[in-house]
Amino acid sequence: MTTIVLSGGGGTRLWPLSRQALPKQYCDLLNGPTLFERTIKRNIKFSDNLIVAINVSHFDIAKSQLEKVCPHKSARFILEPCGRNTAPAITLACLALDPDELVLVVPSDHIILDEEAYEDAVNRALVAASLGYLVTFGLKPEYAETGYGYIEVDSDEEAAEKEFHHVRAFKEKPDRATAEAYIATGRYYWNSGMFAFLAGKYLNELGKTAAEILMASEKAWKIARRSILPGGIGEVITIPQEEMFLIPAESIDYAVMEKSQNVAVVPCSFGWSDLGSWDAIWNIREKSGIEAIEEPSIISVDSKRNLIIGSERLVALVDIEDLIVVDTPDALMISRRGSSQEVKKIVEILKEKGKTHLL
Structure with a gap:
């Protein structure tokens, strides 16, 4: 086989x-x-x-x-x-x-x-x-x-x-x-x-x-x-x-x-x-308990049900709920949970504007 x-x-x-x-x-x-x-x-x-x-x-x-x-x-x-x-x-x-x-x-x-x-x-x-x-x-x-x-x-x-x-x-x-x-x-x-x-x-x-x-x-x-x-x-x-x-x-x-x-x-x-989608990532991390793992580059104060994917830069949240935050060295994406399927529209806009270095 x-x-x-x-x-x-x-x-x-x-x-x-x-x-x-x-x-x-x-x-x-x-x-x-x-x-x-x-x-x-x-x-x-x-x-x-x-x-x-x-x-x-x-x-x-x-x-x-x-x-x-x-x-x-x-x-x-x-x-x-x-x-x-x-x-x-x-x-x-x-x-x-x-x-x-x-x-x-x-x-x-x-x-x-x-x-x-x-x-x-x-x-x-x-x-x-x-x-x-x-x-x-x-x-x-x-x-x-x-x-x-x-x-x-x-x-x-x-x-x-x-x-x-x-x-x-x-x-x-x-x-x-x-x-x-x-x-x-x-x-x-x-x-x-x-x-x-x-x-x-x-x-x-x-x-x-x-x-x-x-x-x-x-x-x-x-x-x-x-x-x-x-x-x-x-x-x-x-x-x-x-x-x-x-x-x-x-x-x-x-x-x-x-x-x-x-x-x-x-x-x-x-x-x-x-x-x-990023919502699918949230769901899997929640099912497997990964969302509970603390990452040193993330500080969360009075915030809950957020998916934070960080780079080496510090990401700090205060009084925020149900957001998806993805931080990379050259781009930051923020979306409400439940709307991350629309990320594909950002990709299309970047293509239209000729910013292929970000794709």
């Missing part, structure tokens, strides 16, 4: 800490290992075979963090000169494998709190994948979330006995009323962005549903530059920029999962979050 770690995301929703040069998966958000480091440690138990798909500019930090948590660990790094979404990244990784190889695909910027439940879900997903299904992990919704896509399932007894369900449909991010209606049926799950399948099965399905992605990826793969890491502990595969640009940019959901007739979902619940 091979684990494919997707680590090409930009993490702009956690600006100003997460930047193009150092996306959120490589940042210390939870007073401990980074999300990338946690992802490696969480999944190393399933397989010694590791492929990391990343932007070429993040190779050094990814390699450093991998060595930190798993010294002398051998891995293959697929370096992308530009992001083309998840379908091309997964396709390039699968082209490196035997068609019968079981594959577990995981993002590097998610958090999972219950690792025992996660291990159980992975084992169930691998069983379904070995039967020839394209498997996605469906998270039991905790509330009517409008920021996630949903998966509708068939609830037949045979599927229940196998501990997975056949997928009826993928749904885009809903409005509040629709999300509440989804949850009321008991047949909908959050789309986690994690997958399991046989490498050859995925490529065959991709050839049926998005042949242009497969053909362009195969062309890029054939002329990719390959080199061995010092000490022989891994391989670096660099995709040429011109060929990478020619691969259509599509998500695996849109390119394959939504169109295939052979998709299954494994229902699971393991304390998951994609940490897609």
